[in-house]
Amino acid sequence: MHRLTYPHGPDRFIELFDPTAVADETVGTISAIEHPTERSVRVSVRPNSRWNGFVAGQYVEFAMEIDGRRHRRMFSPAQSQHANGALEFTMSVNPDGVLTRHIQQSARVGDLVVLGDVSGDFHLPQARPERVVLISAGSGITPVMSMLRTLIDEQYGGEIDFIHYCRSASDALYAAELEQQEGALPGLRMHCVYTREGGVHFNAEQLAQLVPNYHHAQTFVCGPAALLEATRTLFDEQGISERLHQEAFGLATPAAGEDETGGEIHFKRSDRSADNNGQTLLEQAEQAGLNPEHGCRMGVCFACSCTKTAGRVRDLRTGEISSAGEEDIQICVSAPLGTVSLDI
Incomplete structure (x- = not known):
């Protein structure tokens, strides 16, 4: 083989056809780019053989080289943990963010992505509970979407209530799929709440109305700080905090007090x-x-x-x-x- 590829080694020859095949880290190639809403982008990434999979709900370090520098963010794959092939990442685009703005405006099919460690304790337990409540807002839908798709692939026999909050139907990242999945499992119920179209943000009365038996379910919540705080307060008051599992996708910036500015x-x-x-x-x-x-x-x-x-x-x-x-x-x-x- 070395004689056939002289003066370069066989790795250099292979790299011409598949640059991921000889990478010394987990990398992938962008195979598709979509724009589900004006403020989001979805990329499919085909990983090389170093990819070892993930558990639904976990996140992975996602990095790209931009202007000579590697930019990293953490994103949750949205596909089922049982799915083969490309990984699916759906991201809200931060107008001031380098990586998501680059992906939205400049990334192309064939571009390379570096995939780092898979991490996170926000995931389905190995022994599936009898009742599951999935609550998300905005781009926080991706890890719980992975949980839903995983349970559907497993033909889960318990009860699932999926509650998703977003500003309007045009902002919903997976609206069409959520509607189609309504009958995918006998115990699956979907609830999309559009807060600028007459819907209200999460509150105790609403949860009790949508999911009367939530006290007996394992509840998984991903979204902004306000949603996490509201659900945590409710579950603490009810004495069922051990049934609540949360993941934040952003930070709350508190109003500055007198001692927080100046200097x-x-x-x-x-x-x-x-x-x-x-x-x-x-x-x-x-x-x-x-x-x-x-x-x-x-x-x-x-x-x-x-x-x-x-x-x-x-x-x-x-x-x-x-x-x-x-x-x-x-x-x-x-x-x-x-x-x-x-x-x-």
Whole structure:
């Protein structure tokens, strides 16, 4: 084989036909690109042989090279865990985000994607419960869509209530499929709530009306912070918090208090300073012309970890306030309280 491919090795010859075949990491090729709504993009990615699968509900690190730099985010595959072939990722496009905007505007079939580790505790238990409630809002539908498709493939014999919230029918990412799946299983019931077309956001009365027996179900919720907080409060009040499983796809940015703005952000290694405007430290570093390492922008991948040398920060996931001393923090989920110094 080496003689046939001289002066290059056989890997170089194979790479001309399939660049994923000789990759030393899990990569995939974009095989299809769709635009289900004005604010979203859907890509199908065919992974190479290093892909080991996932469990419905988990997320995977998704990366692409853009202008010479690798940009990473975490996305949940939306297909059944039993499906073979391409992985399906449906993403809301962030107008200020590099990766999703690139995929929407510039990505092409044949482009390469790097697939990192599969992670996450938000998934169906191996022993399927008798009753399942799936609740999502916006692009938070993808992990629970994977759960639904997986249960359909397994011909699940229990009860499923699927509740999805979005602004309007034109914003619903899987409206047609959800409607078609209504009769896919005897115990499956669909509830699409359009909040700008007469529907209301999640509340206790609505859940009791749609799913009277939710107290006895295992409930899986993915969506923005407001939905997670509302469901967590309800399940805590009902004393059934152990039946609630949640995954966030974004961060809540709390209204800044008197101690959260003002002061300065000092970037010590870069010898730069900027007035604290209350945004995350990653955003303020970028506004200051810096380009710190980062990935998911959600506090999941730890790519943005750095040392805070002085000052206090608030963790936007938990609301916790740090000490004023030196410690490692994730700048994508940390908002400064007054003056803060970073080793960037």
